[in-house]
Amino acid sequence: MDETQDTETQSMAQKGRVHRRALSAVFGDGSRPLYKEVKLALTRLLSSGDVGPGEAIPTEKQLCEQFGVSIGTIRKAIDELVAERVLVRQQGRGTFLVSHTPERMLNRFWRIVGRNGAREIPIVQTLTFKRSVADDAIAAALGIAKGDAVFSIVNLQLLGGAPVVLDEIILPHAAFPNLTEQGLRTRDTTMYGYYQEAFGVNIINVFDKLSAIKADKFVAEHLSVKVGEPILKVQRIACTFDNQPVELRYSQIQTENYEYHNTMGMQST
Template sequence: MADPRLEAPAWSKNTAGRPAGASAAFSPLYRQIKDLLVQSLDRGEWKPGELIPSEIDLAARFQVSQGTVRKAVDELAAEHVLLRRQGKGTFVATHHEARVRFRFLRLAADEGAETESAESRILDCRRLRAPADVGRALELRAGETVFALRRLLAFGGVPTVLDEIYLPGSAFRGLTVEALSANKAPLYGFFESEFGVSMIRADEKLRAVAATDDAAAALNLAVGTPLLQVERISYTYGDRPMELRRGLYRTDRYHYRNSLN
């Protein structure tokens, strides 16, 4: 007998948490399996970096064919939620792996094959009541708090990115500037390890701006220097927004790189 949880109609939430449409038809079976796998990831059944059960075991668990499970896993691997390793199995993606980390850092040097490793310095970390625009972006209720971070990224010793980051206070209780400064892992890896928050996708908006006094001082530039402003909302499982980030990028030695499929 099929798992009764597989009878969710197409108008219920899909993997990303968005309405799947107003059709009266049921969603494809592999999409329902995909949703159930994401729910297990969201509950922490399998942690970032851990091996998930084999397709045979998952097929038995959900009482569906192995091919149905494979299609669900293929989609999650294509979305970088899962990682396949030849001969080893399928693992939960983690930001401690470079190939996942660089999905979110799109800055590339104008010359040279790869952008060198970034040096991260936390300038400030405060807890405050969410400003109205931040609350809307993070889907917070009126009066909820956020952690507001300022961070400077340097490449080759040159200050290159000034980040303003907002995180929901309820999800990041106990965050301190001391913990952030002591952290040597990628920031999203730190969020995974310390707070159980996995960033799996992001929406971004880009625009050209001129450096203000504050940005110019932080990035060692003249006031008015052209900068690239990147505003990002990052989401965890269920399409829940977990970070609003506004970054100012130098473009004299670097460019913003993206791939369109």
């Protein structure tokens, strides 16, 4: 009996190794763990648009068969994408690509919170929309070449009926090929939701740099403050998969009644 068991476990392990080699041949050079290969394949599935926002990826069992690996390996790949907040699991239903709805945005990339702690969805007014070309700073931030075509958008954001944030948003033409002022104005979702739905651009990560500056005349007029008043300036680079930058944004924020919140780490459970 003991003998039987040993032989079995032995053969199971062997099988595992064989699978690994076979898959390496299919997926890569074999130097990457299997679950990373699976993760990469899932990432491609998502970024290719085969799975749209809010849609389910194949079930864990299906993925097992598709990739010829154990369910534990599939789960580890999905675990990482869940940790990166690309996917969300729902017990009994499936695993889904996150959809950038206004409600979800509120707790994800939106950092402006009332001094009383209230989070609210801003009303966005597009002030200007124009085509332009990248200068050195824009090219460096977006990882494109100087002179490449970009869109330049100025948005005013209202909170509690008052103007609080003035944004200048620069988008590379290459990632948003058919963007029009009309499309932008008539969207019925957040900016990031629009990127996702209309262009298949999923914002996965953002990098913010904050500083305090004086309000210039343009800002002062739109945010109803005096010239020279302190303003919170945020430079944001928003990235899609592989941390590829797809949006550069300069926000100027009037922080009399609102603050920028940043929580590091995760809530323990």
